Amino acid sequence: MAGAGSQEEASPAAEGEAEGEASVWACGEYRLLVWTAAAVLLPVILTLWCSVRRARREEALRRGPGLGLGLGLGSWPGASVHSWRYTDLFTRPTYCSVCGQATLRGSYCPCCGICVDDSCLAQAERRLRCKEAVQPPPAPAPAQAQPEAPAPAPAHQWVRGNLPICNSCSVCGAQCGCQPRLCDCRCVWCQRVAHDDCVGQLAAACDLGPLRRAIIPPRYLYMAQRRRRQRRPAPGEQLSQFSYMCPENWSPILVLANARSGNNMAQHLMGEFQTLLNPIQVVDLDSTTPYKALQLCTLLPSHKTRVLVCGGDGTVGWVLDAIDDMKYKGQEQYIPYVAVLPLGTGNDLSNTLGWGAGYTGDITTEEILQSVLDGEVTRLDRWSVRVTKGFYSFHRPKIYTMNNYFSIGPDALMALNFHECRQQSPFLFSNRIINKAVYFFYGTRDCLVQACKDLDQKIELELDGERIALPKLEGIIVLNIAYWGGGCRLWEGTGDKPYPPASHSDGLLEVVGVYGSFHCAQIHVKLANPVRLGQAYTVRLILKNSVMPMQVDGEPWVQGPCSVVITHKTQALMISPSKRQPEEDVQGASAQGTVES
Incomplete structure (x- = not known):
């Protein structure tokens, strides 16, 4: 009995100890949970707070x-x-x-x-x-007979400190900006640097530096704008009157950048271009339309201006449409030549013109501007895509302008799904790799679904008025340029079979068919050839009794029964990188040959 009583007395004590240990463990788990939540949430909250503060x-x-x-x-x-x-x-x-x-x-x-x-x-x-985009020339001396006589060359505009890391003094050749303080100077126009003690030994006149051919002198802008306000001059009159203000072989460059393209590198590049050029030459297309930006060309010599478009193929098409508007409004003598800095996802037009599949920062902005100055002028066919609802022309047609390609089928379906996904969550599509991964996902899904099968039974194709018998297809692609789908030479295929030559300036379209999304993937890796349907000056497609996805240069939509007619519209003046060997390399090769002989 005594043992039983002692056990009964011990059990409440054991239960109390167990409850105490459980409460200690529960308190410890609660503290661990609190500290874990704080360790995870605090950086997130600080990041959000800093982002909001920076945005404000x-x-x-x-x-x-x-x-x-x-x-x-x-x-x-x-x-x-x-x-x-x-x-x-x-x-x-x-x-x-x-x-x-x-x-x-x-x-x-x-x-x-x-x-x-x-x-x-x-x-x-x-x-x-700061840099003065427009600067009046100094007032002429009282004894000067003609006020339009050449004024003295502009002086350097020095900014002290915070120099580029790799630099050398233009006077003594030693490195500048090495001391841990605000020291030494840099000219904001010619980009020359000099020690504080060496600045006085440089010539007072600024020649705008090695990129002088690309820069619009601020005094020229002032005089040209003043003359424009006084009266409307004849084309080329400004160059003849104010040529003394401009460097030899002057070919000013206008930079038009789309900050939303591809990897969102345009914002950083715009800053670098503003450093090298006149700030008025660098335009953000988020705040200014291309047509308004191109009005600067009306103050420059005829057929001298070059435009560098920083963006994707859609941005290039936007700028080319603005150039067409200039033609329609009687400004054809001011039409510029267009070069491309590829910042988009596909960049097929840029790849065709020789500017590469995408800019990754591997070359400097100085080299980019020099390539634009040395580039060769080429022509690009532009096409009109007329989509008429129904089989007859009673309905008002919808007209698109095509630079790259038109497609119906799985290619257009992938573009449509990508477009809808980007509209829902635009913040997710800020990287070129992510964009291509989304395209790959939708292409893989279509391989299983086959939403565009039996296209040959739903459509009729005519090339230059001749009806083409279609094999069993899921898609038809009409090409104007060599590249398609982010770097694939579609018309060429694997290259193991002869095919007619193609060009983006011959006035001909190449028409191919694909069996499906998997066939597109095989063509991308050169494991299959497309179905070459032919070349033509005019292409007509009739969608009979179905609803199919279509796209023109990445602009997709869903289309019911209709007729599509593609005809030549105009040609754009583009710039391709120069294929000529640099003079230094030629001299080096000739010298080496002389030594060997």
């Missing part, structure tokens, strides 16, 4: 007087107009251009290279002068 700061800079180079010809920026950009961390040792103190974060102007911390931003806006 950038919005405040946009609304301020310093950002936004308006391209209205009557409201160009003058002196002390900075294009401020905010950064949370400078990528190299940086010193404030106002107080001279080291700073980790703050604002910088890509046009002139001035860097300031938050507390000195207002003083920098008042005291430090």
